[in-house]
Amino acid sequence: MDTTPSRSSPARLGTGHSTRLDPYVDRYAARTAGMTASEIRALFAVASRPEVVSLAGGMPNISGLPLDVVSNAIASLVRDQGAVAMQYGSGQGLPKLREQITDVMRLEGIEAHPDDVVVTVGSQQAVDLVTRVFCDPGDVVICEAPSYVGALGVFKSYQCEVVHAEMDASGLVPEALRQAIAAVQAAGKRVKFLYTIPNFHNPAGVTLSAPRRAEILEICRQADILILEDNPYGLLGFDSEPHRALRADSADHVIYLGSFSKTFAPGFRVGWALAPHTVREKLVLAQESATLCPPQFSQMAVSAYLAQHDWQGQIKQFREMYRERRDAMVSALADMMPGACRWNVPDGGFYVWLMLPPGVDAKKMLPRAVTARVAYVPGTAFFADGFGAGSMRLSYCYPTPERIREGVRRLAGVVEAELEVRTTFGAHLAAPELNGSNDAPGVDLT
Amino acid sequence: MDTTPSRSSPARLGTGHSTRLDPYVDRYAARTAGMTASEIRALFAVASRPEVVSLAGGMPNISGLPLDVVSNAIASLVRDQGAVAMQYGSGQGLPKLREQITDVMRLEGIEAHPDDVVVTVGSQQAVDLVTRVFCDPGDVVICEAPSYVGALGVFKSYQCEVVHAEMDASGLVPEALRQAIAAVQAAGKRVKFLYTIPNFHNPAGVTLSAPRRAEILEICRQADILILEDNPYGLLGFDSEPHRALRADSADHVIYLGSFSKTFAPGFRVGWALAPHTVREKLVLAQESATLCPPQFSQMAVSAYLAQHDWQGQIKQFREMYRERRDAMVSALADMMPGACRWNVPDGGFYVWLMLPPGVDAKKMLPRAVTARVAYVPGTAFFADGFGAGSMRLSYCYPTPERIREGVRRLAGVVEAELEVRTTFGAHLAAPELNGSNDAPGVDLT
Numbered sequence: 001m002d003t004t005p006s007r008s009s010p011a012r013l014g015t016g017h018s019t020r021l022d023p024y025v026d027r028y029a030a031r032t033a034g035m036t037a038s039e040i041r042a043l044f045a046v047a048s049r050p051e052v053v054s055l056a057g058g059m060p061n062i063s064g065l066p067l068d069v070v071s072n073a074i075a076s077l078v079r080d081q082g083a084v085a086m087q088y089g090s091g092q093g094l095p096k097l098r099e100q101i102t103d104v105m106r107l108e109g110i111e112a113h114p115d116d117v118v119v120t121v122g123s124q125q126a127v128d129l130v131t132r133v134f135c136d137p138g139d140v141v142i143c144e145a146p147s148y149v150g151a152l153g154v155f156k157s158y159q160c161e162v163v164h165a166e167m168d169a170s171g172l173v174p175e176a177l178r179q180a181i182a183a184v185q186a187a188g189k190r191v192k193f194l195y196t197i198p199n200f201h202n203p204a205g206v207t208l209s210a211p212r213r214a215e216i217l218e219i220c221r222q223a224d225i226l227i228l229e230d231n232p233y234g235l236l237g238f239d240s241e242p243h244r245a246l247r248a249d250s251a252d253h254v255i256y257l258g259s260f261s262k263t264f265a266p267g268f269r270v271g272w273a274l275a276p277h278t279v280r281e282k283l284v285l286a287q288e289s290a291t292l293c294p295p296q297f298s299q300m301a302v303s304a305y306l307a308q309h310d311w312q313g314q315i316k317q318f319r320e321m322y323r324e325r326r327d328a329m330v331s332a333l334a335d336m337m338p339g340a341c342r343w344n345v346p347d348g349g350f351y352v353w354l355m356l357p358p359g360v361d362a363k364k365m366l367p368r369a370v371t372a373r374v375a376y377v378p379g380t381a382f383f384a385d386g387f388g389a390g391s392m393r394l395s396y397c398y399p400t401p402e403r404i405r406e407g408v409r410r411l412a413g414v415v416e417a418e419l420e421v422r423t424t425f426g427a428h429l430a431a432p433e434l435n436g437s438n439d440a441p442g443v444d445l446t
Numbered sequence: 447m448d449t450t451p452s453r454s455s456p457a458r459l460g461t462g463h464s465t466r467l468d469p470y471v472d473r474y475a476a477r478t479a480g481m482t483a484s485e486i487r488a489l490f491a492v493a494s495r496p497e498v499v500s501l502a503g504g505m506p507n508i509s510g511l512p513l514d515v516v517s518n519a520i521a522s523l524v525r526d527q528g529a530v531a532m533q534y535g536s537g538q539g540l541p542k543l544r545e546q547i548t549d550v551m552r553l554e555g556i557e558a559h560p561d562d563v564v565v566t567v568g569s570q571q572a573v574d575l576v577t578r579v580f581c582d583p584g585d586v587v588i589c590e591a592p593s594y595v596g597a598l599g600v601f602k603s604y605q606c607e608v609v610h611a612e613m614d615a616s617g618l619v620p621e622a623l624r625q626a627i628a629a630v631q632a633a634g635k636r637v638k639f640l641y642t643i644p645n646f647h648n649p650a651g652v653t654l655s656a657p658r659r660a661e662i663l664e665i666c667r668q669a670d671i672l673i674l675e676d677n678p679y680g681l682l683g684f685d686s687e688p689h690r691a692l693r694a695d696s697a698d699h700v701i702y703l704g705s706f707s708k709t710f711a712p713g714f715r716v717g718w719a720l721a722p723h724t725v726r727e728k729l730v731l732a733q734e735s736a737t738l739c740p741p742q743f744s745q746m747a748v749s750a751y752l753a754q755h756d757w758q759g760q761i762k763q764f765r766e767m768y769r770e771r772r773d774a775m776v777s778a779l780a781d782m783m784p785g786a787c788r789w790n791v792p793d794g795g796f797y798v799w800l801m802l803p804p805g806v807d808a809k810k811m812l813p814r815a816v817t818a819r820v821a822y823v824p825g826t827a828f829f830a831d832g833f834g835a836g837s838m839r840l841s842y843c844y845p846t847p848e849r850i851r852e853g854v855r856r857l858a859g860v861v862e863a864e865l866e867v868r869t870t871f872g873a874h875l876a877a878p879e880l881n882g883s884n885d886a887p888g889v890d891l892t
Contacts (some may be wrong), residue, residue, distance in 0.1 A: 003730075008561055022724035023698070023722075023724070024724055024725055025724075027636075027638060028579060028580060028728065029578065029579060029580055029581050029582045029585075030582050031578065031582075032579055032728055032731075035579075035728065035729065035732060035735060036731070036732045041538075059533060059534055060533075062529055062532055062533060064771065065528065065529075065532065067525055067528040067529075068523055068525065068534075068814055070524050070528060071521045071522075071524035071525045071528070072521070074520055074521065075518070075520065075521035076517075078513055078516050078517035078520055079513055079514065079517045082511065082516060082517070083508055083509055083511075083513075084713075085713055086508055086711035086712070086713035086714065087505060087506075087508060087514075087711070087712060087713050088505055088707075088712045088713065089713065119456055121567055121736075121737040121740075121741070122737055122738055124735075124736070124737055124738045125737045128736050132475065132477070132603075133475060133478055133481075134473060135475050136475045136476050136477075141477075150734075150735075150738060153734070153735050154735050157578075157732070158733045168561070190473075192473065195849065212672045215707055226470075226473075243613040252469070261534075265532035265533070265744035266532070266533060266534045266742075267530075267532035267533050267534065267535065267741065267743040268532065268741060268743050269737060269738075269739070269740070269741040269742075269743075276469075276470070278468040278469070278470055278471075279470055282474065282481065285478075285481045285482070285483065286481060286603070288596075288599070289481060289570075289574065289596075289599050289603045290567075290571060290574050290601050290736070291567040291568055291570055291571045291715060292568055292570045292596060292715075293715070294567075294715070295567070295684060295714060295715040295741050295744055296712075296713035296715075297713040297714050297715075297743075297744060297747070298741055298743060298744060301743070320728060342523075348555065372449075386604060393525055401702060409562065
């Protein structure tokens with residue numbers, strides 16, 4: 001699941017349109033107030049220009065996929081089973097694919113029955129359907145600080161209240177979760193679920209430690225709070241076997257979300273939810289209402305790929321390629337960024353979370369960065385509450401190592417220029433509207 | 447857009463599960479009360495058995511598609527543009543496909559810009575996104591009586607109130623629409639839109655006459671009510687050029703929905719919405735929240751098919767094939783059904799709407815029909831208010847003409863047996879719980 005910059009809609013920016021005269025403005029649903037263009041999307045127009053090094057998007061680099069294998073598999077699929085592949089399918093998803101999905105999840109210690117799996121249009125849709133099933137307006141979802149921008153968008157569109165809980169280098173802080181739960185309960189509100197990305201977090205890059213996994217599970221069990229475990233990157237660790245999923249140790253309190261977007265390809269839009277049986281039934285009803293059924297053709301294509309190709313070998317290649325890019329980014333950061341910057345070294349996934357020197361605002365700096373031909377996502381995109389201005393997400397998944405290094409070089413120059421202006425003219429001129437952004441309950445991930 | 451029986455989930459019935467102990471029952475969102483298994487779905491387990499003639503489902507018969515052409519087109523697509531086709535795409539949909547969609551709509555008199563088109567996961571998702579953007583709980587949607595079961599499900603899941611307006615052989619009755627609007631307004635509620643299927647209606651089989659089109663547009667313009675024009679079957683008329691779309695004469699008051707599911711194949715799940723510009727922007731935000739983007743691979747596959755194949759010639763073949771099946775059904779009905787039954791003769795699309803003799807209940811009769819190895823959809827599925835028990839939808843799209851005739855023969859036997867029981871034992875024994883179902887504001891379509 002990701003932020004998916006669209007390279008094909010360069011003309012559409014999130015800003016400005018709200019000032020256009022809209023004759024329908026008085027008849028939209030109240031939820032549309034929470035449906036706004038993300039900060040990330042506003043970048044695509046510029047970040048997609050070839051001269052810009054985009055460290056912003058979360059597009060996987062799928063150039064290593066064996067196109068001949070996929071081409072032949074899909075051609076056979078159409079010739080031999082076309083009348084099935086192009087027909088409507090089940091609202092829950094293809095039984096064969098759901099079986100294969102249980103094989104994938106077994107790599108993370110999950111023993112599940114295919115009947116408890118619902119196929120979704122990417123795991124983004126799984127977040128949408130779970131929220132649809134559980135959340136009334138005003139319900140609370142607890143999220144890590146920071147959290148995935150696409151999930152925050154869903155929660156807003158269902159008029160949920162997001163409460164953030166702090167992370168550190170070992171992931172979500174159990175005590176912060178306890179406090180968040182207590183604060184919500186003290187306010188007389190209801191926590192519907194904890195939304196968490198335990199592995200190679202987007203955007204923070206950190207992974208929840210094994211002891212904390214047990215502790216988080218226990219906290220949620222005691223508080224009777226469901227966990228929505230979003231795990232698109234779990235198989236993309238650089239140095240280790242896959243981490244044991246939260247779901248592996250709690251079938252009743254965890255809804256697990258997976259995706260083929262990062263381990264195979266996002267263009268098929270095939271993700272899934274694994275849920276307790278009665279919840280799964282609701283999710284299927286929600287899926288039928290939303291789409292009748294997920295794309296049968298996509299599902300059969302993914303299923304054929306899994307059956308006919310060494311998909312685990314392909315994931316190993318992806319891991320090595322992303323590790324090389326991670327190395328390129330962190331060594332470039334170490335070589336070139338001003339000393340007051342801090343960042344983490346992720347051991348999987350796509351993202352580095354970078355903390356700027358005190359007083360430098362990533363959002364305000366962005367136009368200058370784009371002028372210098374580098375793009376990133378300001379940290380504020382990953383908070384529901386306006387925090388995060390002192391941080392940014394840097395993606396190393398898509399550009400080549402050389403481009404990553406060049407992008408970091410440009411970014412370092414922009415940050416240095418920012419610091420120079422501050423030194424010369426004082427902080428109030430360089431960033432006049434900074435309002436406590438460094439009080440954010442952010443990550444400390446150096 | 448359709449009811450899409452899933453042939454691959456035979457084990458799941460809509461009934462019975464609600465009595466299962468559900469530990470999460472106290473935490474679902476209020477909207478889940480409106481998310482219930484449709485009556486249609488409960489049929490699939492039985493209707494999918496090969497010995498049953500299913501006149502229930504709305505699956506198109508795509509056996510005539512040129513599988514070699516599609517196979518080659520998609521194989522080339524992967525080989526030559528695989529890294530694009532399998533990547534994330536735009537939330538609004540592929541620009542090339544949106545251009546081709548404007549070509550398709552031009553056949554119905556619509557002049558539109560590709561920038562006002564949003565690609566959706568089937569047009570079912572378009573109904574979902576439009577409702578998401580416009581409807582707060584309690585808002586009113588006016589629908590024909592009867593109306594498409596999948597749309598009624600969406601409206602219920604968004605906690606809308608559905609108000610039905612009567613149809614006759616010329617489609618939606620303008621005076622009924624006026625009365626419905628006045629009644630809603632008198633009750634102090636707000637009509638968010640009129641949902642209508644002007645061509646070859648699902649399930650009623652009727653088509654809105656040309657004079658009525660102008661009248662319906664004028665009524666909605668005066669009342670300042672948007673029209674949601676759902677048109678999956680518009681190009682599948684048997685005897686005429688495509689009817690002029692409502693959208694062709696009102697760009698500002700109509701949101702038009704189209705689909706490739708009936709004119710090409712449903713397995714790609716590619717539909718679309720054409721909307722006024724500011725509404726389109728909201729729909730794209732809703733799409734991004736729901737799925738990030740519709741499946742890029744599906745879109746490029748459909749686009750390649752349109753570019754490389756005589757798709758209009760293919761639609762002509764579909765029309766001839768469906769006309770033959772329509773003929774088979776209506777002649778079988780005329781030959782075999784008891785004299786008190788009434789039905790319409792559709793001039794396009796997939797469906798015949800059949801009114802049973804007074805007092806015979808289609809829903810209660812269904813188990814006996816299935817025992818006699820024929821399935822249909824009881825009329826109650828197509829009303830939000832419990833009406834329709836005296837009617838049923840018969841689909842001629844999927845079975846062969848021979849099977850259609852055999853299915854009607856079996857159905858006639860079941861209805862005759864029902865009538866005999868009533869004659870012998872009296873109506874109160876044959877259908878003891880009939881409660882005024884023939885007072886329904888139904889269709890009169892003989």
